[in-house]
Amino acid sequence: MKKEWPLWEVFVRSKNGLEHRHFGSLHAADAEMAMANARDVYTRRNEGVSIWVVESKHIVASNPEKAGELFDPAKDKAYRHPTFYDLPDDIKHM
Numbered sequence: 001m002k003k004e005w006p007l008w009e010v011f012v013r014s015k016n017g018l019e020h021r022h023f024g025s026l027h028a029a030d031a032e033m034a035m036a037n038a039r040d041v042y043t044r045r046n047e048g049v050s051i052w053v054v055e056s057k058h059i060v061a062s063n064p065e066k067a068g069e070l071f072d073p074a075k076d077k078a079y080r081h082p083t084f085y086d087l088p089d090d091i092k093h094m
Contacts, residue, residue, distance in 0.1 A: 008034040009059060010042055011052040020052050031055075 005027040011020035023042045028034035034053040043051065062070050 005029050007056040008038070008053045009056050010034075010038040011054070012038075012042055012048040013050040014047055015049050020050065025056065028053075 006029075007025055008028050008031075009025055010023045012023045013020045023038075026034065026037050026041060028037050031053060034055075035051060038051050038053050042048070
């Protein structure tokens with residue numbers, strides 16, 4: 001029986017970016033191979049300065065169908081939002 005290599009998720013930080021973004025997925029035998037393949041596949045044109053590879057089985061994600069259970073409780077915490085004071089007009093980009 002043919003065994004399939006594990007699936008890895010690839011995140012790349014671009015030269016002018018501040019955060020890593022998900023670029024795609026690939027199969028690889030181990031982390032070293034996943035890193036080399038990610039470099040070859042997703043940064044061929046020298047786009048990135050940093051690559052993360054994470055084996056997909058280690059990622060825990062919320063279910064979009066149950067978003068209410070996860071995010072709705074934050075709506076009743078008005079103290080987390082700056083709605084109780086006015087900013088002066090000369091303060092920009094806040």
